[in-house]
Amino acid sequence: MADEQLRDTRVAILADPRLRDHKVMGGGDVFANRSSWPNFFSRLVARLQWNPGAIDLTQDARDWQALPAERRDRLLKILAGFCVAEEAVAEHLTPYADAARAATLESQETLMAWVFFLQRRDEQRHAVLFDRIAAEVLQLPGDTPAERRDAARAHVAPAFLEVFEQQLPAMATELAAGRAELDEGISLYHMLLEGVIFDAGQHALLEDLADGTLPGVREGIERVERDERWHVGFGLRCLIETKPSDEHLDDLLRRSAAAAEVWGDAVPAATREQSARKVAHRLHVAQLTDAPALA
Numbered sequence: 009m010a011d012e013q014l015r016d017t018r019v020a021i022l023a024d025p026r027l028r029d030h031k032v033m034g035g036g037d038v039f040a041n042r043s044s045w046p047n048f049f050s051r052l053v054a055r056l057q058w059n060p061g062a063i064d065l066t067q068d069a070r071d072w073q074a075l076p077a078e079r080r081d082r083l084l085k086i087l088a089g090f091c092v093a094e095e096a097v098a099e100h101l102t103p104y105a106d107a108a109r110a111a112t113l114e115s116q117e118t119l120m121a122w123v124f125f126l127q128r129r130d131e132q133r134h135a136v137l138f139d140r141i142a143a144e145v146l147q148l149p150g151d152t153p154a155e156r157r158d159a160a161r162a163h164v165a166p167a168f169l170e171v172f173e174q175q176l177p178a179m180a181t182e183l184a185a186g187r188a189e190l191d192e193g194i195s196l197y198h199m200l201l202e203g204v205i206f207d208a209g210q211h212a213l214l215e216d217l218a219d220g221t222l223p224g225v226r227e228g229i230e231r232v233e234r235d236e237r238w239h240v241g242f243g244l245r246c247l248i249e250t251k252p253s254d255e256h257l258d259d260l261l262r263r264s265a266a267a268a269e270v271w272g273d274a275v276p277a278a279t280r281e282q283s284a285r286k287v288a289h290r291l292h293v294a295q296l297t298d299a300p301a302l303a
Contacts, residue, residue: 045245046119052238053126058231060137065224068145072222083216085274086209087146087225088160089168091138095157096172097201098131100180104197107183107190113249120249123242130235137228145225168205168270176201191252195260198243199287202236204267208283210236212275244294257297261288 072080105124113120139153142160150156161169179196182188210233217226252260264287268280291297 046123049123049238049242049245050126053130056231056234056238058133060133060140060228063137063140063224063228065140065144068141068222068224069147072145072147075221079216082274083213083222084146084163085165086213086271087138087141088148088163089165089209089271089274090134090206091142091148091160092157092164092169093172093201093206094131094135094138095153096176097197098128098135100176101128101131101197103180103184104190104193107188107193108246110186111190111250120246127239127242130239134232134235137232141225141228145222165270165272165274167272171201171205171267171270189250191247191250191256194243194246194250195252195256195263198240198246199260199290200263200267203240203243203287203290204264204283205270206236207240207286208268208271208275208280211283212271212279215279240290244290244296247291247296248294252296254297257291261291261297264288 075083101124105121105128108120108124111120135153139156142148142156143150146160148156148159150159175196179188179193183190183193210229213229214226214233217223217229264284265281268275268284271280288297
């Protein structure tokens with residue numbers, strides 16, 4: 009818990025426009041002033057590049073067949089969920105960049121759209137990884153990624169599909185049409201989908217695979233989780249820039265618990281609750297709310 013609190017504090021620090029000369033992860037990148045934050049994220053992304061095709065899933069395919077049925081079913085629900093969700097978030101991120109260009113921002117920063125492009129490249133890489141897992145480890149039927157995603161849907165809860173295949177596309181449509189504000193989109197995408205749902209699923213997988221089972225899958229999840237850290241930090245930065253109302257932030261906090269529940273019993277209740285509470289913690293550390301920090 010202490011390590012996760014420290015990580016979330018660092019993520020929130022990246023989002024805080026008032027901090028100066030803050031070095032992260034032992035590197036030489038410095039967040040020197042508020043107008044440089046897109047370049048900061050660009051440099052961070054450059055350090056996190058990885059190739060989803062280079063991860064060896066040979067042992068994973070053997071391990072999968074030997075897993076007890078109950079454990080295999082639990083992992084299948086989570087991995088199938090990511091197979092569906094990562095493609096969805098990659099597909100529907102483009103309108104966010106367009107909305108950023110039109111938004112009125114605290115710092116009037118003009119390069120926010122470029123950071124969205126960098127994030128979309130991450131999401132596309134994640135989608136490739138989870139399609140490989142679906143094909144090579146889970147052995148879901150289908151000759152194409154689209155066919156394998158169709159097969160994955162059969163293992164995912166309806167509430168999960170509703171969020172990624174209805175709510176997210178609807179928000180992207182509203183952003184593209186100018187009928188939704190950027191802070192609304194960020195709250196759904198970065199704070200709830202990534203900051204709660206993905207966070208809970210990733211932690212459940214990492215805990216389950218801590219015994220060395222499915223080593224390639226675990227390596228991939230660790231890399232995806234590192235990418236998602238900066239995505240959430242970027243989302244916080246965007247919320248600071250767009251200055252959402254107190255009512256908007258209150259609504260975001262209310263929705264966080266429901267977001268975590270879309271995993272159902274595939275993710276332990278304690279993990280779901282912990283991921284949901286992180287929303288309040290992140291907003292508080294970023295000084296967007298007066299809510300107490302995560303205990």
